[in-house]
Amino acid sequence: MSVVLEQIFQVGFLAAIIRIATPLAFATLGEMFSERAGVLNLGIEGIMLLSAMTGFTATSLSGSLWLGVLAAVLTGALMGAVHALFTVALGLSQHVCGIGVTLFSSGLAYFLYRLIFGQQSVPPSIKSFETLPIPVLSDIPVLGPAVFNQFSLVYMAMAAVPLAAFVLYRTPWGLSVRMVGENPRAADSAGVGVIATRFQAVILGGALMGLAGAFLSMVQFNAFTFGLVSGRGWVAIALVVFGRWDPWRSAGAALLFAFVDALQLRMQASGLGHIPYEAFLMLPFIFTIVAMAVMSRNAVAPSALLKPFRREER
Amino acid sequence: MPAPLIEMRGISKSFGAVMANEAVDLSVAPGEILGLLGENGAGKTTLMNVLFGAYAPDAGEILVEGRPVTINNSADALAAGIGMVHQHFHLAPRLSVLENLLIGIPGKSGRIDRAGGLARLAEIGHQHGLTLDPDLPVSALSIGEQQRLEIVKALFRGARLLILDEPTAVLAPTEVDGLFSALRSMAAQGLGIIFISHKLNEVRALTHRCVVLRHGRVTGRVDAPASTTSSEMARLMCGHEIVPPARGPSTPGAAVLTLDGISTSRHSGMALRDVSLSVRAGEILGIAGVSGNGQRALAEVISGVRAPDAGRMTIAGKSVSRFSPREVQALGLGRIPEDRMTTGLVTNLPLADSMVLPRIGTGAFSRNGLLRPDAIHAFAEEQIKAYDIRCPGPMTRAGALSGGNLQKALLARELAFDPKVLIVSQPTRGLDIGAARFIHEKFLDMRARGCGIVVIGEDLEELLMLCDRIAVMYEGCIVGTLDSADATIARLGLMMTGAEGHS
Numbered sequence: 001m002s003v004v005l006e007q008i009f010q011v012g013f014l015a016a017i018i019r020i021a022t023p024l025a026f027a028t029l030g031e032m033f034s035e036r037a038g039v040l041n042l043g044i045e046g047i048m049l050l051s052a053m054t055g056f057t058a059t060s061l062s063g064s065l066w067l068g069v070l071a072a073v074l075t076g077a078l079m080g081a082v083h084a085l086f087t088v089a090l091g092l093s094q095h096v097c098g099i100g101v102t103l104f105s106s107g108l109a110y111f112l113y114r115l116i117f118g119q120q121s122v123p124p125s126i127k128s129f130e131t132l133p134i135p136v137l138s139d140i141p142v143l144g145p146a147v148f149n150q151f152s153l154v155y156m157a158m159a160a161v162p163l164a165a166f167v168l169y170r171t172p173w174g175l176s177v178r179m180v181g182e183n184p185r186a187a188d189s190a191g192v193g194v195i196a197t198r199f200q201a202v203i204l205g206g207a208l209m210g211l212a213g214a215f216l217s218m219v220q221f222n223a224f225t226f227g228l229v230s231g232r233g234w235v236a237i238a239l240v241v242f243g244r245w246d247p248w249r250s251a252g253a254a255l256l257f258a259f260v261d262a263l264q265l266r267m268q269a270s271g272l273g274h275i276p277y278e279a280f281l282m283l284p285f286i287f288t289i290v291a292m293a294v295m296s297r298n299a300v301a302p303s304a305l306l307k308p309f310r311r312e313e314r
Numbered sequence: 315m316p317a318p319l320i321e322m323r324g325i326s327k328s329f330g331a332v333m334a335n336e337a338v339d340l341s342v343a344p345g346e347i348l349g350l351l352g353e354n355g356a357g358k359t360t361l362m363n364v365l366f367g368a369y370a371p372d373a374g375e376i377l378v379e380g381r382p383v384t385i386n387n388s389a390d391a392l393a394a395g396i397g398m399v400h401q402h403f404h405l406a407p408r409l410s411v412l413e414n415l416l417i418g419i420p421g422k423s424g425r426i427d428r429a430g431g432l433a434r435l436a437e438i439g440h441q442h443g444l445t446l447d448p449d450l451p452v453s454a455l456s457i458g459e460q461q462r463l464e465i466v467k468a469l470f471r472g473a474r475l476l477i478l479d480e481p482t483a484v485l486a487p488t489e490v491d492g493l494f495s496a497l498r499s500m501a502a503q504g505l506g507i508i509f510i511s512h513k514l515n516e517v518r519a520l521t522h523r524c525v526v527l528r529h530g531r532v533t534g535r536v537d538a539p540a541s542t543t544s545s546e547m548a549r550l551m552c553g554h555e556i557v558p559p560a561r562g563p564s565t566p567g568a569a570v571l572t573l574d575g576i577s578t579s580r581h582s583g584m585a586l587r588d589v590s591l592s593v594r595a596g597e598i599l600g601i602a603g604v605s606g607n608g609q610r611a612l613a614e615v616i617s618g619v620r621a622p623d624a625g626r627m628t629i630a631g632k633s634v635s636r637f638s639p640r641e642v643q644a645l646g647l648g649r650i651p652e653d654r655m656t657t658g659l660v661t662n663l664p665l666a667d668s669m670v671l672p673r674i675g676t677g678a679f680s681r682n683g684l685l686r687p688d689a690i691h692a693f694a695e696e697q698i699k700a701y702d703i704r705c706p707g708p709m710t711r712a713g714a715l716s717g718g719n720l721q722k723a724l725l726a727r728e729l730a731f732d733p734k735v736l737i738v739s740q741p742t743r744g745l746d747i748g749a750a751r752f753i754h755e756k757f758l759d760m761r762a763r764g765c766g767i768v769v770i771g772e773d774l775e776e777l778l779m780l781c782d783r784i785a786v787m788y789e790g791c792i793v794g795t796l797d798s799a800d801a802t803i804a805r806l807g808l809m810m811t812g813a814e815g816h817s
Contacts, residue, residue: 182406190418191389
């Protein structure tokens with residue numbers, strides 16, 4: 001085990017945590033905005049995959065990485081709007097629609113990818129983002145190269161957390177989001193458009209999920225594969241609960257999960273070879289289940305989560 | 315006379331075949347408190363929802379200071395200076411007082427204007443004596459404080475007309491006084507107020523003028539409520555005289571329900587601390603108190619839903635050991651829970667199913683593990699006739715019945731098996747005078763037949779009329795028990811605030 005402990009404090013290990021946490025942080029913040037407004041978005045897994053595909057494709061065709069990021073964000077926002085159309089405007093079951101969005105988006109991603117790239121023996125790849133060291137800060141020993149010599153999307157994730165907290169807790173729009181998620185009737189009687197606010201929150205959430213997808217295909221793997229997301233969306237839903245619907249806690253939850261995930265990767269590589277590697281793969285998920293079980297005892301979901309709003313209904 | 319602040323002319327609104335409002339005229343002048351009287355279903359709330367923009371009227375117009383306006387939603391109403399305090403508060407419990415006030419208010423340079431909000435809150439508090447701690451979450455406020463917040467919220471948005479829908483239904487007597495003095499202060503400063511109630515004494519004490527609705531139409535206008543008798547107003551409301559049932563003398567027998575030193579731990583709401591009481595056969599015991607002082611826990615213990623941590627309970631002389639609903643029911647307890655819709659019955663199933671639910675496993679309704687639909691149907695049909703429950707039949711979805719008919723159905727379900735003890739919570743809340751009267755008569759009937767009854771309630775007039783003795787609960791304890799001959803509303807009200815103990 002001492003081998004493992006030594007590795008924790010290495011630059012590479014810390015950098016790995018940050019890299020693993022980035023897409024989770026985007027996805028968790030996205031899901032959090034949606035749920036704070038009262039809409040569970042189980043479409044997250046599919047939205048991430050479809051956005052990863054469109055981002056990769058846009059970059060691959062245009063050669064511009066930022067155009068790819070834009071495509072991914074727009075895809076996420078669009079699928080968020082689709083989910084909101086069914087669950088907010090039409091008031092249908094959020095569970096059923098979310099699963100539907102995931103199945104549809106995943107299918108569409110496979111289909112479009114095959115249509116555009118065909119069957120190739122060597123999967124196409126793109127030239128990824130390069131790391132962008134921040135002057136001065138990146139010279140701090142250990143922490144500097146790990147945290148401040150990262151990709152621009154990583155810095156965006158770091159900025160997104162305080163920004164999300166500011167928007168949610170300090171702006172009138174953020175208050176409206178929290179109010180429509182707690183008591184839509186109260187928001188309505190105060191003259192706040194419940195339907196509009198929910199649409200906006202779900203679309204913003206979708207855009208953040210799109211960023212998560214973009215990071216996976218354009219930074220982490222430089223390619224699109226069908227198993228790209230592999231449950232990260234579902235994990236984000238658990239992390240929102242773990243983070244009690246708060247931006248800071250959610251980001252903390254993402255970091256903790258990333259730590260366990262990075263740890264198991266090292267354990268796979270560090271010569272504990274007599275244990276099948278699948279056992280290590282399970283670790284982060286076991287951690288999630290245990291953390292959920294412990295933390296969700298006191299967690300209180302937004303009161304109006306899962307409840308559609310119709311005005312004339314009494 | 316100044317121009318009316320608000321005028322409604324010829325308002326009509328129907329839901330399907332039901333005329334909720336028909337050609338209603340109504341106006342409020344600045345500085346005036348208008349009472350809107352009527353039984354449940356008379357159309358008071360519908361009329362106010364039209365005024366507040368929740369429903370569009372089928373006909374008629376609304377004028378604000380002489381100018382016709384169209385009010386399509388609550389934002390329009392707020393812009394026209396109309397504020398409403400709903401019967402069920404529109405607050406988000408986990409957000410703070412200030413956040414509930416600032417919702418929908420544009421911020422300052424993109425941020426919530428906290429300083430401005432605090433200043434305005436302090437100003438309103440100073441003007442009308444309505445003070446609130448801005449940073450407490452709403453869930454930490456008492457019901458009275460939440461109502462105060464709703465009033466402040468309307469004033470905060472610049473309301474010049476304030477509508478209050480049955481505001482006193484949730485308050486303790488002392489809180490009612492505070493509300494009334496705030497309302498008088500607002501009227502004195504030129505605000506118009508519409509006060510909706512079916513409590514005649516309150517309307518007489520507070521309002522300058524009142525309008526009476528029945529079946530959606532204006533059936534009376536009273537220009538001097540203070541000098542009009544309650545019975546005259548009741549006649550306008552109901553269309554006929556209402557005589558309260560008389561409680562004759564009774565000779566109570568042996569104790570049928572005793573609680574000895576019952577204490578519970580806190581799960582949700584107030585816990586019980588060392589509660590002892592006894593009810594004899596042929597006696598009605600009232601439990602008075604401001605809601606949230608342990609009444610729910612008491613009802614749950616007696617009905618076997620919750621086991622106490624300490625103490626003993628007996629029903630008809632037999633000790634209750636396991637505290638399950640089935641056990642207490644087998645010992646002879648009947649129960650009418652506080653919330654008809656959630657714990658009383660299953661709203662999406664046929665009425666007949668709900669009427670046999672507590673006894674579904676007994677031989678009367680099932681045999682060899684199979685239901686006997688014919689017996690269930692026949693039982694329901696019989697009770698529907700006996701209690702005059704207005705519904706198309708036993709297969710009607712229970713949730714489609716009105717409150718009064720549901721309460722009759724629950725009463726029928728319990729009384730059909732001749733309980734030795736009956737525990738009821740808020741038996742007539744939300745019922746109109748006619749239905750309440752029916753329920754009261756049934757209770758007195760059961761009393762005459764030797765049933766012991768526990769009535770948990772907040773309506774002191776009702777308790778004084780029904781009960782032989784009244785116990786007062788405060789913070790999970792019984793602080794005193796009075797013979798109803800010695801009890802007055804003032805005295806009970808004082809005990810309910812914990813100010814006076816008496817045993």
